[in-house]
Amino acid sequence: MKQRRVLVVEDEPTIAESVGARLRAEGYEVELAGDGPSAVDAARRRPPDAIVLDVMLPGFDGLEVCRRVQADRPVPVLMLTARDSETDHLVGLGVGADDYLTKPFSMRVLCARVQALLRRVDRAAQTSDEILSVGELAINRAQRRVTRSGAEVHLTPTEFDLLTRLAERPRAVLRREQLLEEVWGWANGSGTRTVDSHVKALRRKLGPGLIRTVHGVGYALEPAP
Template identity: 70%
Template sequence: METTERRVLVVEDDRAIADAVAARLRAEGFRVHVVGDGPAAVEAARTGRPDVVVLDVMLPGFDGLEVCRRIQAERPVPVLMLTARGDETDLLVGLAVGADDYMSKPFSMRELAARVNALVRRADKARVTVENAIHLGDLEINRAERRVFRGGVEAHLTPTEFDLLVHLAGRPRTVLPRERLLADVWGWADASGTRTVDSHIKALRRKLGADLIRTVHGVGYALEVDR
């Protein structure tokens, strides 16, 4: 596993949880830095340039949602958000401000490590050299620069939003089940995170137009632009 030099920033004010998460990720070969409040998290992300951030919602200073918003504005980075069990509002807002994945407390350390590894693999895959652009109607996706334009206007997407759009654009007008999107884009082996797909689709519509992606209820989504 090529995670030896990968850096993870863990942002958690509960010391016992932070220490347990850090120990598990270090055992996986990651270099881990732990902070316990919002301002320290933003500064650590700026100076340490982590490959992944594990981020609790409830923090001193300012909360994890504001942390996510600020660090994504400076440099897109994969974020795994930790939320209280059943807190739907935090989950949806977290995904809206740029979180890539989420877990509800209490959680399995094994599952957390698997999710972090999946985020790293996806980020590595995104860095592989690819053909420069996809043109579909008035949609332009520059994969080398990871930039998206519609009607000549640039839309600023999070890393996961970009990867999801590229995946849909690779099969325009083809309905892709949410379970397949979870497997192909997020690297999840099960279908427990379909709300994650729905939230990212909602974000793409907000940023690129409500007409861009068609919902097929009970099945999945299709990109609805001309070839």
């Protein structure tokens, strides 16, 4: 099996080397970049399978790196942020990040998140060509494209997977913990705020009224009658 490449973008050398060493120990090929321009150049020169990306970088920040990389080619991105702000997370999701970790973080958790991102990519490559139609939504699994009333909606890989899981059982309420396990691959039930942030990002892109919140439980896709 081909060795997976991970691009680690972090301007603090101690953190960058620690993350790189741990990922190499897990069997990944790792390249390091310390600023925005070199990160974009590295991603274009040798396209990675995943990116671990700090938000605060010299040159230009991680959000701009994410925009430029995703414009060239979709790639799963785990964003590192120093602040546990919902606004920061939503902005990161809006430019194409798939997941985020708040500093300080556990290396074990970081490796698990990278592994989960890559598992989702593998799973997506094996999906059928079935088109899910739910109300005004059409979800093309093979092409990973979504349209609402004929207009294309641009989603990140994680947003697409989350929407697909909800669309497979329209009107059924799926628990946050269930979504974490089935979409993110996290089996311990922690991190439900991640689900909430991605649902908010989906609502911004799809418009209101499609995803219903069941407080204390989870979410349901509610197509218009």
